Each structure stands twice: as C-alpha cells, then as structure tokens.
Amino acid sequence: xxxxxxTGVDDGRYPERATIRDVAARAGVSIGTAxxxxxxxxxxxxxxxxxxxxxxxxxxxxxxxxxQSLHRxxxxxxxxxxxxxxxxxxFPIVEAxxxxxxxxxxxxxxxxxxxxxxxxxxxxxxxxxxxxxxxLVTARRMDIRPAIAVPGNSMPVIYxxxxxxxxxxxxxxxxxxxxxxxxxxxxxxGGRKRxxxxxxxxxxxxxTLRHSGYADALARAGLAEIAGYYRNGKWSEASGREAVxxxxxxxxxxxxxxxxxxxxxxxxxxxxxxxxxxxxxxxxAVVGFDNWDVMALAARPPLTSVDMNLRALGQAAGDRLIAMxxxxxxxxxERLPCSLVVRQxxxxxxxx
Amino acid sequence: xxxxxxTGVDDGRYPERATIRDVAARAGVSIGTAxxxxxxxxxxxxxxxxxxxxxxxxxxxxxxxxxQSLHRxxxxxxxxxxxxxxxxxxFPIVEAxxxxxxxxxxxxxxxxxxxxxxxxxxxxxxxxxxxxxxxLVTARRMDIRPAIAVPGNSMPVIYxxxxxxxxxxxxxxxxxxxxxxxxxxxxxxGGRKRxxxxxxxxxxxxxTLRHSGYADALARAGLAEIAGYYRNGKWSEASGREAVxxxxxxxxxxxxxxxxxxxxxxxxxxxxxxxxxxxxxxxxAVVGFDNWDVMALAARPPLTSVDMNLRALGQAAGDRLIAMxxxxxxxxxERLPCSLVVRQxxxxxxxx
Numbered sequence: 025x026x027x028x029x030x031t032g033v034d035d036g037r038y039p040e041r042a043t044i045r046d047v048a049a050r051a052g053v054s055i056g057t058a059x060x061x062x063x064x065x066x067x068x069x070x071x072x073x074x075x076x077x078x079x080x081x082x083x084x085x086x087x088x089x090x091x092q093s094l095h096r097x098x099x100x101x102x103x104x105x106x107x108x109x110x111x112x113x114x115f116p117i118v119e120a121x122x123x124x125x126x127x128x129x130x131x132x133x134x135x136x137x138x139x140x141x142x143x144x145x146x147x148x149x150x151x152x153x154x155x156x157x158x159x160l161v162t163a164r165r166m167d168i169r170p171a172i173a174v175p176g177n178s179m180p181v182i183y184x185x186x187x188x189x190x191x192x193x194x195x196x197x198x199x200x201x202x203x204x205x206x207x208x209x210x211x212x213x214g215g216r217k218r219x220x221x222x223x224x225x226x227x228x229x230x231x232t233l234r235h236s237g238y239a240d241a242l243a244r245a246g247l248a249e250i251a252g253y254y255r256n257g258k259w260s261e262a263s264g265r266e267a268v269x270x271x272x273x274x275x276x277x278x279x280x281x282x283x284x285x286x287x288x289x290x291x292x293x294x295x296x297x298x299x300x301x302x303x304x305x306x307x308x309a310v311v312g313f314d315n316w317d318v319m320a321l322a323a324r325p326p327l328t329s330v331d332m333n334l335r336a337l338g339q340a341a342g343d344r345l346i347a348m349x350x351x352x353x354x355x356x357x358e359r360l361p362c363s364l365v366v367r368q369x370x371x372x373x374x375x376x
Numbered sequence: 377x378x379x380x381x382x383t384g385v386d387d388g389r390y391p392e393r394a395t396i397r398d399v400a401a402r403a404g405v406s407i408g409t410a411x412x413x414x415x416x417x418x419x420x421x422x423x424x425x426x427x428x429x430x431x432x433x434x435x436x437x438x439x440x441x442x443x444q445s446l447h448r449x450x451x452x453x454x455x456x457x458x459x460x461x462x463x464x465x466x467f468p469i470v471e472a473x474x475x476x477x478x479x480x481x482x483x484x485x486x487x488x489x490x491x492x493x494x495x496x497x498x499x500x501x502x503x504x505x506x507x508x509x510x511x512l513v514t515a516r517r518m519d520i521r522p523a524i525a526v527p528g529n530s531m532p533v534i535y536x537x538x539x540x541x542x543x544x545x546x547x548x549x550x551x552x553x554x555x556x557x558x559x560x561x562x563x564x565x566g567g568r569k570r571x572x573x574x575x576x577x578x579x580x581x582x583x584t585l586r587h588s589g590y591a592d593a594l595a596r597a598g599l600a601e602i603a604g605y606y607r608n609g610k611w612s613e614a615s616g617r618e619a620v621x622x623x624x625x626x627x628x629x630x631x632x633x634x635x636x637x638x639x640x641x642x643x644x645x646x647x648x649x650x651x652x653x654x655x656x657x658x659x660x661a662v663v664g665f666d667n668w669d670v671m672a673l674a675a676r677p678p679l680t681s682v683d684m685n686l687r688a689l690g691q692a693a694g695d696r697l698i699a700m701x702x703x704x705x706x707x708x709x710e711r712l713p714c715s716l717v718v719r720q721x722x723x724x725x726x727x728x
Contacts, residue, residue: 101506104486115467119488126487126495131502134456134486135478136471143478150483154453261674288674295647318670322613322640 043352044085051079055343056124059350102158102345103133103151105144107169107186112316114162117184117338121160124342130157148172158345162186168229180348184341185334187229187357194348195357196341198332200230203362204237207283207311207330210364212245215373216281216309220253222267222293223285231256231285234313238283253279257289264292272300280308281370287312287319287329294323294369305371315365325368332362395704396437403431407695408476411702454510454697455485455503457496459521459538464668466514469536469690473512476694482509500524510697514538520581532700536693537686539581539709546700547709548693550684552582555714556589559635559663559682562716564597567725568633568661572605574619574645575637583608583637586665590635605631609641616644624652632660633722639664639671639681646675646721657723667717677720684714 048058053076060068061076079085102125106114122132133151137144151159158179163169163186171190172181181188183195211219221238224231235254242249255270257263264284272278284290290312294304304310304325312320315331337360344354400410405428412420413428431437454477458466474484485503489496503511510531515521515538523542524533535547563571573590576583587606594601607622609615616636624630636642642664646656656662656677664672667683689712696706 101485112464118486119490122486122488126499126502129502131485131487131506133453133483134470134474135483136474138471147478150478150481154483288670292674318640322644 047080051076099155101131103156104160105135107163116334120335120338121342194354199359200233201237203330204234205241206364208241211281218279219281220279224259261292264289265296268293268296282310287314287316291319291323309370328367328370399432403428451507453483455508456512457487459515468686472687472690473694476691546706551711552585553589555682556586557593558716560593563633570631571633572631576611613644616641617648620645620648634662639666639668643671643675661722680719680722
C-alpha cells in the first residue's frame with residue numbers, strides 16, 4: 025500500500041503539511057472536536073470552535089481541505105468486521121467507536137465472521153458493494169491476522185484490538201507491557217517483594233508483553249525473578265486455583281503477591297488462597313487484568329485490576345478513521361495506555 | 377399501525393392467503409430457506425428447493441409475489457437499535473440475526489443509544505435517511521419500552537429481548553415462565569421437595585413470570601410454597617450469598633434445592649453453601665438461569681442452568697423481519713422456548 029493509494033487519489037499533500045491531528049493537538053481537543061469545529065457542525069462552545077480555527081490558521085491548515093476531503097466520504101458509512109464471537113472485549117470498543125462516528129453522521133455496518141475466512145470475504149464484498157468509506161477490523165484477543173485485501177486500496181482499514189501482518193497497516197492495541205508495569209510497580213510500592221505472575225498461554229502476544237513488563241518492573245526495583253513464579257495456564261478461574269495450590273500448598277517460601285493475566289485467574293487465585301486459610305491482601309496481594317466488573321467486583325475482596333480502556337480504544341479508532349477518510353496517512357502499531365483500578369485486594373503492607 | 381401501513385402499500389393480499397411462513401412450515405424448512413428456494417438464490421440442495429416449490433404450489437402461494445415483495449427492500453439494509461450498553465444478552469442475539477440477514481444479502485447498521493432518547497431519535501433519523509428496509513430494537517433485560525414512531529409506518533419494526541407498549545408491535549422474547557417450569561420440574565424429578573427461589577427485583581417482568589412458573593410447577597406436583605422461600609434481591613453473587621445465609625445459617629428447616637433467577641445468584645449461593653459446610657448437590661441442589669458459561673462453568677460444581685437460546689431468538693428475529701419486509705403482517709408477543717442445560721449442581725438424590 026502506498027500513501028496515495030489509501031484514498032485512491034493523489035491529493036498533492038505532503039507528510040510535513042499540517043493535518044487535522046496537528047490542529048487538534050495544538051488546540052488541545054480531540055480530532056473529532058477539531059473536525060466538527062472546522063466543518064462547522066456538531067454542538068461546540070464558540071470558544072472551542074475559535075480555538076480550533078486559530079490553531080488551524082497558525083499551522084497553515086486549510087479548513088477547506090478537510091471539508092473537501094470529507095466529501096470523499098461517498099456513502100457516510102463504514103464497516104466493522106469482527107471475528108470475536110464472544111464480544112466481551114470488542115463490544116465496548118465497537119460501542120464507543122459507533123458513538124464517535126455517529127457524532128459525524130457516519131453510520132456503521134456490523135459484520136461478524138467468527139473465524140471463517142469465507143464469511144469474511146462475503147462480508148467484505150458486501151461492504152464494498154455498499155461503497156463504505158472505511159473499515160475497522162477487530163479480533164479475539166490480539167492474535168496477528170492476515171491483512172484485509174481491499175481491491176485498489178480504495179479505502180482505509182484500521183485494526184483495533186487486533187494486528188495485521190502488514191507493516192503499512194494501522195493497528196490500535198492496548199499497551200500490555202505498560203499495563204503490567206503499572207500493576208507490578210503498584211505491588212512493589214505496597215511493600216511486596218515476592219511477586220508471582222499467573223497468566224495465559226504464551227502463544228498470545230499479550231502474555232509475552234505482560235511478562236516483559238513484569239520482569240522489567242521487578243528488575244528496575246532490584247528484585248530478582250524467582251524460579252517457578254512465572255506460570256502459564258488457561259485464562260480460567262480453575263487455572264488460577266491450580267496455580268495457587270502449586271505455589272502455596274505445603275510450601276514454606278511463598279509469594280506475597282500475585283499479578284494475574286486476567287481477572288478470572290485472579291478470582292480463582294483469590295478463592296484458593298482463602299480456602300488455604302490465607303488472607304487477601306494481608307498475606308498475599310492480588311492484581312488482575314481486564315477490570316471486568318463481573319469478576320473484579322464479585323471477588324472477595326474486590327480485585328485491583330488493569331483496565332485496557334477499551335472505550336478509549338474505540339474512540340481513538342473512530343478519530344483515526346475519520347482522519348484517514350479525510351486523507352491522513354497513518355500506519356504502524358499504536359499502543360494506547362492502560363490504567364490501574366485499585367481496590368482492596370492489593371492494599372499495602374502495614375509497614376511499607 | 378394498520379396492516380397495509382406496514383409496507384406503506386396496500387398490496388391487495390388478504391390474511392387468509394398463504395404466506396412464506398405457511399410455505400416454510402409445510403415444507404418443514406425455515407422461512408429463510410423457503411425464501412432462498414423461491415427466489416432461486418443461496419446454496420440449497422435441489423431436493424430442498426423442490427420441496428419448497430411443491431409446498432408453495434400446494435398452498436397457492438405465488439413465488440412471484442414474494443420476489444416482488446422483496447423488491448420493496450430498497451436498500452437491502454436494516455438497522456439494529458440497542459439500548460443495552462453491556463451487551464452480554466444482546467450480543468448473541470445481534471450476532472445470530474446479522475448472520476441470518478447476511479445469508480439474504482441484507483446488511484445491518486448497528487446503532488447504540490444507551491438509555492438516551494435523544495440519541496435514539498438521532499439514530500432513527502439517520503437510519504431513515506439511509507432508507508433502511510426494517511428495524512430491530514433490543515433492550516436491556518425485558519423492560520417495556522415506548523414503541524418507536526416510524527413516520528408513515530414506512531417500514532417494519534421488531535422488538536427482540538424487549539417489549540413495546542403497542543399491541544400491534546411484534547416482540548420476540550424468551551419464554552421465562554416455561555424456563556422456570558423446566559428448572560423446577562427437573563428439581564422435583566430429582567427428589568427435591570423444599571425448593572426456594574432466589575431471584576432479582578420484582579420490577580422485571582422476567583422475575584414475575586419466572587416466579588409464576590416456579591409456583592405453578594410446585595402446585596402441579598402437589599408441593600406447597602414455603603413461607604420465606606421466594607426471595608427478591610439483586611442480580612449479583614453477593615445477593616445469592618446473603619440469601620443462603622438468611623435461609624440456612626443456624627436454621628433447622630432448610631431448603632433442599634435453590635432455583636436461582638440468574639447464574640450470578642446461583643454462583644454466590646453455591647459458594648455460600650460450601651462455606652457453611654453444605655454439599656452441592658448432595659445436601660442442596662442449585663439451578664441457575666442464563667446459562668452464562670463464565671459463571672456456570674466456573675462454579676463448583678458446574679451449574680445446571682436455564683438457557684434462553686439467545687441465538688435462536690436472533691435467528692427468529694431475522695426470519696420474521698425478512699417475512700415482514702416481504703409483506704407479511706406479524707404482531708404480538710412471541711415467547712420462544714428456553715431449554716435446560718443439566719450439569720452437576722442438580723444431580724438427583726440417590727433415593728429418588
């Protein structure tokens with residue numbers, strides 16, 4: 025894919041020319057807000073609109089170029105192609121994306137092709153027939169998937185919570201490494217020194233990235249990784265329970281904290297600790313990943329967990345897609361920050 | 377809404393005339409399959425196609441009428457308007473519906489308007505601007521919602537997992553009453569005689585219907601409802617734990633089975649029973665509702681649960697919408713059967 029192929033038109037713009045994104049950054053607003061201000065639509069305070077227009081003028085950004093570019097949006101529709109039949113991760117992404125695009129009058133076709141390349145092809149043909157202006161692709165967890173082949177590269181494609189095997193593709197994913205660092209630094213700050221990591225199968229990129237974050241955070245704090253404390257299992261409560269029994273039952277040297285690869289593992293671990301007579305967080309702190317309320321709030325005690333900010337990921341995807349429809353050229357893997365939601369399961373040790 | 381308003385055209389057909397649905401029933405196939413056979417599209421065995429055509433001829437159904445009706449599908453697009461931001465219930469429905477419609481070349485616009493009437497209005501305007509051929513509305517649980525006002529009743533609207541305050545609307549919901557009867561009859565067949573019902577708040581229609589199913593199943597078996605055994609709480613694990621403590625802790629006369637209004641209540645109840653030293657299913661059988669794998673499979677032991685067959689609900693909605701776009705007139709509340717998925721938590725008593 026070459027730059028000009030993204031919209032199928034060589035629009036004579038150069039990378040160094042100011043983009044809607046630069047304008048948004050300078051004005052301190054989202055790309056969506058900048059777009060609304062420059063296109064004079066949407067509900068905005070006059071003050072915000074003026075700020076965006078001032079930023080556009082300062083950068084030499086021509087509002088008309090944006091407006092003209094948006095005229096390339098022939099159908100004011102985009103497609104979302106999901107290969108996640110479960111929906112727990114993709115639903116908040118898709119929902120926030122749809123909200124963001126609706127603000128711009130862009131409607132969203134939803135297509136599900138649960139791991140079926142033939143259905144994916146059918147959907148793509150159908151969407152191309154509808155002359156969609158852009159396509160978002162989401163997938164289960166973060167497996168690398170084949171890039172979507174759009175005939176003539178006639179529209180932009182963005183991968184969200186998913187990565188394509190194409191260096192020119194734009195992929196938005198949560199920063200798994202950074203999320204793990206947040207979790208482990210929080211445990212260290214709470215006085216924990218023997219931190220185990222119970223996680224899913226290594227074939228997930230998320231597992232290897234989170235493991236790196238865990239190892240680096242330990243190393244930076246001068247803590248050694250302890251043999252047997254990094255454990256791969258399933259993404260299930262049963263796997264969390266089994267890991268706890270292996271690490272604690274009848275053992276003398278045991279962890280004082282567990283950083284778990286998802287909330288189900290953390291939930292199972294918490295239950296198993298209680299059943300072994302160990303107190304969370306007094307004896308062992310537990311941190312999960314996903315901040316899935318159903319698990320995190322029902323655990324006893326409620327779980328501290330890393331939040332992948334899936335709605336923010338969906339909003340960012342909407343902003344990037346609008347920018348690309350308007351002629352921006354974006355590529356590469358963009359990792360958006362996670363945050364840590366602190367609850368009772370990781371309270372500090374009294375003497376820390 | 378009058379009959380002829382559904383498509384905005386008085387097509388001169390009469391209720392007693394055979395419909396695509398009659399043809400499908402006679403041929404023993406789905407409406408979708410009948411439609412494909414009569415429109416000569418889709419992949420079908422010749423045998424199936426012949427069977428449908430024979431049924432159509434026997435009933436005096438004119439294949440052309442169907443084909444002509446489908447020509448009314450101007451855009452080959454429909455909208456799904458959801459007011460459920462969580463998505464656990466609506467996602468399988470929407471997914472199955474989208475699959476079914478995709479088989480007919482109909483694309484689905486997804487719109488979310490989480491309990492915001494202003495956004496719902498915006499979405500509806502946008503969808504009407506796209507000239508959609510039909511609209512599906514889904515909602516959180518099964519609250520009664522205001523009917524969607526479509527200008528000129530120019531397209532069919534179906535409510536799924538949702539009910540509208542309009543007797544002329546077609547609403548597809550799970551048969552909550554029947555689901556409860558299945559659960560309670562299963563417990564009685566397993567030798568249980570003192571069955572409590574732990575459920576959610578009474579403002580949900582599902583709660584009152586399931587309670588009726590529970591009471592009627594007990595009565596038909598000659599079992600009396602026991603005072604204090606019907607308990608309303610939240611839809612949470614904590615609520616299930618609290619109910620178990622209230623019913624069992626320090627009590628002499630206790631239930632031998634719990635029929636729970638959802639799997640979270642059942643999960644919490646199961647945990648609390650274990651912590652009181654009671655065995656599931658030996659001392660107390662437990663049945664949940666929703667068959668939500670995350671809860672039902674992680675519980676110890678795995679939970680027997682009522683499945684609302686949400687995918688079947690979505691497929692049925694797709695079939696009905698295609699029929700209505702083709703000129704059928706459908707109305708009323710259609711309750712689709714639940715099924716019972718039996719796991720270890722409800723094993724029979726040895727002597728039953």
